[in-house]
Amino acid sequence: MNVEAILRRHPSKKLRRVLEDPSAFRFQVLVSEVTTNASGQPCLRRHGYRVDHEYFYPASAIKLCAAVAALQKLTEYRAQGMRMSLHSPLSLLPLYSGDKEQSSDASNLNGGHITLAHEIRKMFLVSDNTAYNRLYAFIGQRRLNQAMHSLGLRSAHLSHRLSLELSPLENRSCEPIQVGSTAEAGEGSFCFAPKHSLGLRSAHLSHRLSLELSPLENRSCEPIQVGSTAEAGEGSFCFAPKCSSEEVPPVHGVKGLLVGGAYIDADGTKVNSPMDFSSKNRLTLVDLQNLLILLMRPDIQLPGCAPVKMDEGHRLLLLEAMRQYPRESRSPKYAGKEYTDDYCKFFLPGLCRVRYKEALRVFNKIGQAFGFTIDNSYVLDIETGREFFLSLALYTNANGCLNDDKYEYDLAYDVAADVAEAVARALWDNSSRSQDLDGVVATTSDDASADVAADVAADVAADVTADVADAAANSLCSEKGLPDSLACLSLKGASNPTLPATSATAAVPATAAVPATSASPAIPGSSDKAQHSRLEQELSKALLPVYSFFVDE
Numbered sequence: 001m002n003v004e005a006i007l008r009r010h011p012s013k014k015l016r017r018v019l020e021d022p023s024a025f026r027f028q029v030l031v032s033e034v035t036t037n038a039s040g041q042p043c044l045r046r047h048g049y050r051v052d053h054e055y056f057y058p059a060s061a062i063k064l065c066a067a068v069a070a071l072q073k074l075t076e077y078r079a080q081g082m083r084m085s086l087h088s089p090l091s092l093l094p095l096y097s098g099d100k101e102q103s104s105d106a107s108n109l110n111g112g113h114i115t116l117a118h119e120i121r122k123m124f125l126v127s128d129n130t131a132y133n134r135l136y137a138f139i140g141q142r143r144l145n146q147a148m149h150s151l152g153l154r155s156a157h158l159s160h161r162l163s164l165e166l167s168p169l170e171n172r173s174c175e176p177i178q179v180g181s182t183a184e185a186g187e188g189s190f191c192f193a194p195k196h197s198l199g200l201r202s203a204h205l206s207h208r209l210s211l212e213l214s215p216l217e218n219r220s221c222e223p224i225q226v227g228s229t230a231e232a233g234e235g236s237f238c239f240a241p242k243c244s245s246e247e248v249p250p251v252h253g254v255k256g257l258l259v260g261g262a263y264i265d266a267d268g269t270k271v272n273s274p275m276d277f278s279s280k281n282r283l284t285l286v287d288l289q290n291l292l293i294l295l296m297r298p299d300i301q302l303p304g305c306a307p308v309k310m311d312e313g314h315r316l317l318l319l320e321a322m323r324q325y326p327r328e329s330r331s332p333k334y335a336g337k338e339y340t341d342d343y344c345k346f347f348l349p350g351l352c353r354v355r356y357k358e359a360l361r362v363f364n365k366i367g368q369a370f371g372f373t374i375d376n377s378y379v380l381d382i383e384t385g386r387e388f389f390l391s392l393a394l395y396t397n398a399n400g401c402l403n404d405d406k407y408e409y410d411l412a413y414d415v416a417a418d419v420a421e422a423v424a425r426a427l428w429d430n431s432s433r434s435q436d437l438d439g440v441v442a443t444t445s446d447d448a449s450a451d452v453a454a455d456v457a458a459d460v461a462a463d464v465t466a467d468v469a470d471a472a473a474n475s476l477c478s479e480k481g482l483p484d485s486l487a488c489l490s491l492k493g494a495s496n497p498t499l500p501a502t503s504a505t506a507a508v509p510a511t512a513a514v515p516a517t518s519a520s521p522a523i524p525g526s527s528d529k530a531q532h533s534r535l536e537q538e539l540s541k542a543l544l545p546v547y548s549f550f551v552d553e
Helices: 003-009 013-020 059-079 115-126 129-139 142-151 180-189 230-235 284-295 312-323 409-428 430-436 467-478 484-489 529-552
Strands: 028-036 042-049 090-092 175-177 190-192 224-226 237-240 262-264 360-369 372-381 387-397 442-444
Touching: 003 013, 003 042, 003 409, 013 409, 028 284, 028 409, 059 115, 059 129, 059 142, 059 284, 059 312, 059 372, 090 129, 090 312, 115 129, 115 312, 129 142, 175 442, 224 372, 284 312, 284 360, 284 372, 284 387, 312 360, 387 409
Parallel strands: 042 442
Antiparallel strands: 028 042, 028 387, 090 175, 175 190, 224 237, 360 372, 372 387
16 A cells, blocks of 8 residues: 555645645654454554654644553552542642642532543543643653553653643652542542652752662652551552652654744743754654554554553543544533534544544544644444554644744644545545555555554454444443443453444445455344344443443543
């Protein structure tokens, strides 16, 4: 599949404009088609255009990293016997003089608390920056980077909060977090306190006694386990370090770290030199997409990557937050006209030119700042079972000045939609597939720098048709009062959220019909009561861990 050739065939003048000078737009596209190998096992065909050819600022796309790291940390704390859940009330206590305690969230219609579940939903529904900063405090800067590195995402350089003017020192410190309300939970509440003051404000109390330690060692403190798990059971908990003593080193050896020709600084003064992004957040397009693949298709192992260790119920909650449109959320509610379905799904308009929206499920995280636009998406057609991953980075800043809020984001929206349409037609249009995907496992365009191919064995249990799965899922969701959108997450304990292809042919507007795959044998339809009952049991088991969340919401 030649991504550049596919994009150039698209009639869009705006897309053609970007392709005429891709380096000026820092334009990058990565496509991963989910398919099967000769043995019928799932694998990826990966193709790219200028992938990671130069630096791009990931903006809010890194919020996926925070969600994963926070849920992994919660899983570890619960394994240690701590009485904490996705819905435990959280209070962020003041860190510096003048800071205010954050102990409530009016957008949470289920009690008004700050909770991990609610902050995660806000991050994906409308890309809320305050929600990200709260998770950043819960995780800690060092832990956030370590979590990504442990998954094999070595490019992760996550050094600061979002939309706040803070020094590197302040970004390395995190607020104490109280879990639970003392008034409500009594002795069940506890507090994660920072383990050291990076500012050394108590300058006369700077070292331990009778120990030869460096200033760095004296600024670090050991984690303290309170109570014995064996003795106290769920009453025990651990104070873990909340921040890193070590400074996150600047990024080096990456092309394009100097961006633009001028910028507006924090004082509102124009500086006539490029903005240096070496100390800002970074994650390559390949690593961004790899993280999404690890979440959406855990049955496909990526070379060099480790599986995400997360409670399955937590993963389902995360996937639902990634999929929902703002209008579908009951808590928080987003009723404003600006919260359209494509508010945080830049590919959606283009995809809807190929398939009608009701057939599509888009799980994604976008980012947009400093003129950069990013969309990192998993696209699923629930009627045909066809699926692919699509990631894009684009820079639109004609005047070359950053922080002046004069970016051509309208151009970026249109180009993102055009790219999504072109890729979807190439993968789902029968006439295009014969030309572009004939036996290709991975191809690289002239400018591409790092395309990856994976062909890894895994068993896929796909023995029911999409209409059976959809009927059973929607029936159960309706019965239990769950969102209908959870239907698309069901199948074999939700370890593989993809619904198998049907034996029918789905029409695609303005294109040839999309043929069904032959991976799954046809079985009786949704009228088969035994099949319906079996799937209902599986779906019920899969959704049990998150059921309380959705009824509360």
